[in-house]
Amino acid sequence: MKIVREALAGTLESSDLMVRIAPRAAGLEIVLQSEVIHQFGAQIEAVARETLEKLGVDAAQVIIEDKGALDCVIRARIQTVVRRAADAWTADWSALA
Amino acid sequence: MKLRRSMLFLPGANAAMLSTAFVFKPDSIMFDLEDAVSLREKDAARILVFHALQMPIYRESGMETVVRINPLSSPFGMEDLEAVVRAGVDVVRLPKTDTPEDVHQLEAEVERIERACGREVGSTKLMAAIESASGVINAVPIAMASKRLIGIALAAFDYVMDMQTQRGDGSELYYARCAVLHAARFAKIDAFDAVFSDVNDDEGFLKEVDLIKRLGFNGKSLINPRQIELLHNAYAPTDEEVDYSRRVVAAAEDGEKQGLGVISLNGKMIDAPIIEHARMVLRRAAASGTRK
Amino acid sequence: MTDEVTPYRVDPTSEPEATAEIKALLAACDLSYEATVEVFVALKRGRRIVACAGLDKNIVKCAAISPELQGESLSLPLMTEIAHLAHERGHTHLFLYTKPDNVDRFRACGFYPVVEVPGVVTFMENTPIGVRGYCASLKILREPGAVIGAIVMNANPFTYGHRHLVEYAVANCDHLHLFVVAEDTSFFSYRDRYAMVKAGVADLPRLTLHPGSEYMVSRATFSSYFFKEKNAAADSFTAIDLLVFRNFIAPALGITRRFVGTEPFCKTTNKYNRDMMLWLRRPDSPFPPIEVVEIPRIAHGEIPISASEVRSLLAAERFGEIGRLVPPFTLAVLRDKHRPGRTPSQIPDPPTWVENALNKKGPETYEDS
The missing domain is CATH 3.40.50.620 (HUPs)
Known part of the structure; x- marks a missing residue:
């Protein structure tokens, strides 16, 4: 899926995360900020990257402000922001699981 | 038979509540995609609930998951349904059910999705919320509309508006409660009462719980986790009731073993409805102990 | 819930009563009202406005939380709403000015300090990779x-x-x-x-x-x-x-x-x-x-x-x-x-x-x- 506009999803509240996405010429740039970055930073980024790859997003700038969200919430917020920013939402639900 | 005393409403867009609500141990947890979600967050809530439903905790704890979808006539309802059936929801709650056809339409779509995603046909249960005069008048055919229905619920907010009145001491719901309850009992499914929205008024809440329990409702929709324990306690039997029910069940099992046609306790005949009631009392006691 | 807050949008040009309440809240927080704010987000508890923040294009102004509620992290729902409102209005890159003492609070809301005039004011933006x-x-x-x-x-x-x-x-x-x-x-x-x-x-x-x-x-x-x-x-x-x-x-x-x-x-x-x-x-x-x-x-x-x-x-x-x-x-x-x-x-x-x-x-x- 191609990211064609900037979008925003999620909240700043505890157990959630706020994600911004913007178009980028090539490659994924993921910028992560988290209160638990030392313990979970790598894992959060891996979940974000995997979720984006599953959606076929290979070029985007993604800024994540994490507030201690569970992995499934991270997936949900990333999928939502892509849905809002993509040219056409073609993902099947099975690709989101 | 499953206990369904408390059905906790959770706004589908709230990640924190979705991540933690199971700790309150309601009998059923209901993710709301409808009125609790703003138009802006409809897409976000659907995806969030899709993931929340798949959290292992629900399978492990046996806590029933319910999702209130948007009406199928809205731009969101069908996609809500696609998401939650695929995510393995236990029960789909249909809002604003006015006629049995509403249930038929939902059932057909659920079956289509079950087939499309390989889920066992019939495994998605349904629940219809009655929120209008039309729904109340049609309560019996609605309750009989599908084998998938596990219950019907009265939702008061829209109902009182349709009736050109407002929430008060409960007399405004009297007919609707009785109609919904009778339809459910006739169809042999559960009946759920509306939410009590003033979360500060414990006394008023307990008074209402006492009323609906005496009327015969299985339980109630709740909007605050704090109300769960109050409700479970109110539904918990007394020690005397538990003692009596134990003796009834023991006598029944005894009688069955001996192959007796008529079962008696202390010289009195006990028939099937008494035994069934005693079993329900024991289930409630097992779930939340006796009343404090 | 009683402690639940609901966000509202307030247009200062057409909602004089809500705007007056916002002005009073700002005054209670020792902040002045800015006429350049195009739209406010107000958090209400019950019927009372307990927190507010305004947008002057892509600059967040007049952010205030009722003094007796400052321990409650109302800034998170407030700034979440501001971020979404700004986005709807076409502004993704946001800035704000705050007293250096408040930097941590805005830091928790996804804003990053850019520069500080020591002891007077800190300039922040809502991205860690903006100026960098x-x-x-x-x-x-x-x-x-x-x-x-x-x-x-x-x-x-x-x-x-x-x-x-x-x-x-x-x-x-x-x-x-x-x-x-x-x-x-x-x-x-x-x-x-x-x-x-x-x-x-x-x-x-x-x-x-x-x-x-x-x-x-x-x-x-x-x-x-x-x-x-x-x-x-x-x-x-x-x-x-x-x-x-x-x-x-x-x-x-x-x-x-x-x-x-x-x-x-x-x-x-x-x-x-x-x-x-x-x-x-x-x-x-x-x-x-x-x-x-x-x-x-x-x-x-x-x-x-x-x-x-x-x-x-x-x-x-x-x-x-x-x-x-x-x-x-x-x-x-x-x-x-x-x-x-x-x-x-x-x-x-x-x-x-x-x-x-x-x-x-x-x-x-x-x-x-």
Whole structure:
């Protein structure tokens, strides 16, 4: 899926995360900020990257402000922001699981 | 038979509540995609609930998951349904059910999705919320509309508006409660009462719980986790009731073993409805102990 | 829940009652109401507004939480709502000013400090890669040399005065970085101003022409803000712009010297030039000092050449005289853009933010020369 506009999803509240996405010429740039970055930073980024790859997003700038969200919430917020920013939402639900 | 005393409403867009609500141990947890979600967050809530439903905790704890979808006539309802059936929801709650056809339409779509995603046909249960005069008048055919229905619920907010009145001491719901309850009992499914929205008024809440329990409702929709324990306690039997029910069940099992046609306790005949009631009392006691 | 808060949007132009309640909340928090706020988010508990924040385009202003509720992290739902509201209005990159004591609270809301005027005000943006990303893009354009110069100009329009300043600067450094103010609030559009500068310096060697950015003489860096101490405020809004230049832009390009023209007419620019001497050179900074070179503007006859003079002549359609003050390309743009009867005073100019910041005359605003 191609990211064609900037979008925003999620909240700043505890157990959630706020994600911004913007178009980028090539490659994924993921910028992560988290209160638990030392313990979970790598894992959060891996979940974000995997979720984006599953959606076929290979070029985007993604800024994540994490507030201690569970992995499934991270997936949900990333999928939502892509849905809002993509040219056409073609993902099947099975690709989101 | 499953206990369904408390059905906790959770706004589908709230990640924190979705991540933690199971700790309150309601009998059923209901993710709301409808009125609790703003138009802006409809897409976000659907995806969030899709993931929340798949959290292992629900399978492990046996806590029933319910999702209130948007009406199928809205731009969101069908996609809500696609998401939650695929995510393995236990029960789909249909809002604003006015006629049995509403249930038929939902059932057909659920079956289509079950087939499309390989889920066992019939495994998605349904629940219809009655929120209008039309729904109340049609309560019996609605309750009989599908084998998938596990219950019907009265939702008061829209109902009182349709009736050109407002929430008060409960007399405004009297007919609707009785109609919904009778339809459910006739169809042999559960009946759920509306939410009590003033979360500060414990006394008023307990008074209402006492009323609906005496009327015969299985339980109630709740909007605050704090109300769960109050409700479970109110539904918990007394020690005397538990003692009596134990003796009834023991006598029944005894009688069955001996192959007796008529079962008696202390010289009195006990028939099937008494035994069934005693079993329900024991289930409630097992779930939340006796009343404090 | 009783402690539940519900966000509302308040349009200050059409909701006087809610706006009055917001004003009262701001006063209780020792903040002043800003008339430039286009829309507020108000959090209500019950029927009472307990927190608010406003948007002036992409700048968050008037953020306040009822004093007795400040322990409750209401800032998170408040700033979540602001972020979504701003996004709907087309602003993804947000800025704010706050007291340094409040930085942690906004940090928890996804804002990152850019610069601080010590003890007075901190300038923040809602991305960790904003100014740093911008500097990374500048670094690619670094040029070798011992003395690296910089000029930031609005060029509204580009005159022989600007040309003189650039020529002087090029002659007095190894390489010159020339920035055109990007904010589109001047009489001439950014596109036209950039084109005029580009044509006006095309023949000069050792010069890099840069588009402006939000980090340089922009609404964000050069804005008034909400503290009641007006004197401190007036001092600080130039300081923010200059500190961003010193702490980020100059190190990225290795800039050691900044050139400006003297400003005999405009109080704002004059003050900006004086503040430059202070903030670019203050020794108590971890960043290297930047030399400030102020050169007298050239005159045509007895009147120093200024962009405002050119605009007055344009209003009077005196193209003959204009031709003696501006290069040919600028003159062509002026002729092309000029419509009889359309005078600068009829354009929604000066930008209100400058006026509010300074409380004084408008059209010349932050003209650099």
